[in-house]
Amino acid sequence: MEGIAVVLPGFFCAGIFRVMARFIAWRLLRAVLTVLCVALFVAIALRISGDPAVIALGPDAPAAALQAFRAQNGLNLPIPMQIARQFLAMLHGNFGVSMMDGTQALPLVLRHVIPTLEIAVPALLLKLALGIPAGLLAAVRQNSWIDRLVMAGAALGLAVPNFVIGVLLVIVFAVKLGWLPSSGQPSFAGLLLPVISLGLAGAGVLARFTRSAIVGVLTQPHVRAASAKGLSRSAVLLRHVLPNAVATLLPVIGLAIGGLLAGTVVVETLFSWPGLGNLLVVAVANRDVPVVECILILSAATMALSNLVMDVAHAWRDPRIVRGRG
């Protein structure tokens, strides 16, 4: 990216759009590279762990069957060729066959995405709705009891694992009070406990980040200038503090969105929710590598895409970073 910084003055005559397009293209390339690296990483780890033929057919398989399996799956080729073949197959949507029930891994995984999104998206919204206002309030009323309460809540939120929150919610609302079902019905009542456990777990971290982002902006001279020229407190917050704090918060929110598919593993298992996380845990317990690999690549792609979108949003909010760092 040094190049862009040097070439930039020339580009400025051509317009910021060309610079922006370059920035986006560069970020897109990085996102694709990340996903490729994940696939490569899995392929290498698999080769280190042992002979794929023995893993697929079991240690007692006859030598003839192993030979046939190797020939059929191209395992006699040199390793770079094998990996290239595998990448090509993945590009065609062929991630291999699940060892559990012999179906194609990709459709099996995609079937589980919707139930995961059903709890992950409301949980993300809950997280944002709780975390950002709480952090804002704490920052504005620094060192008051509200601030202490929010920060104590955030510290607790960091220390309590989400399965503990989930288990406590089950004990109170499902076992003692009997108001809500404790496991996996695809209904509104069944959604509540998993969504609340997920949302509460993330809200604390977000509140902490929001508070420090806003405190950082509050101390800057332009905020003091805005107050000095007689703007009301709420106008200063809305027009001068929040837009600047958002720039710092975007990467954190991006991480939360990118982690949507990956973040539900524990909670889904706890509530027997039929989503991606549940599938992943079953697949890992059975060492069903094609399914695990497919989920890993899918969540890496989600993460890369979310980072890409957030980078572009960040650059759009604050064009300095296009010039500053690549």
Place this chain on the structure above:
Amino acid sequence: MAAMNGKARPMLISLALGWLVLMLLLALFGGWFTAAATHLDLPHRLQPPVFFGGDGSYPLGTDELGRGMIARLIASIRISLLIGFAATCLGAAIGTSLGFLAAERRGWIEQAILALVDFQASLPFLIVALALLAIFGNSLGLFIVLMSLHGWERHARVARATALEANAQGYASAIRHLGAGRWRVYGLHILPNIAGPLIVSASLAFPEIVLLESGLSFLGLGVQPPLTSLGAMVGFGRDYLDIAPWILVQPSLVIVLTTLSVNLIGDWLRDRLDHRL
């Protein structure tokens, strides 16, 4: 988080330190209880603890096989803390070495290490850990190595940045001109001078690793029986949630208090040692 001045130690920090010392003592000297932790007393299964209305023969109650909760908890604390400490130290060693290597060699080696750091930071680590468990299977040693992969990138980043700063200072080049080798410069001079930020970085990694381990063990994919850990106890206790909630509430409480204590002490250390993080 409030600015701490002078030597006064807040009450909360003393409490947190006390809890950690207790955990450490239990982990170090709890070896006598490991036999009791697997001793079955079937007639006395699911005895409630004293504060749940038990009779006091088992102060913290028993589990579904009549094993005393105190002995189970101690055995779990031993394993959870062992994994937490060992993985944090290993991760810090890996990360610091790579960070130093990047600072010393610069050029393409530095770029490769930084790319690896970015790569690790851009992935949800839980999924990576699960994928590696699926590929390599599970054993205690392997599991510790796997947990140490969490957070090495932060150590590497901190070590590289602080070593670059230290290299620019007079003392590092003075020692170099006196003829000291690379190992001596980094190990004996730079490392002690940048220990503060590294300790802070480790204090961030430790609770995260404890939580990660307990999450994986809760799922049944981490520490395997006959070994037990705090997360595994919570996971097995789920089946007795309605009739014997103490099986799962007590280890949960230990996890929360331990991570909370480390976080509080970490915050406090950060205020005193380092303002970069």
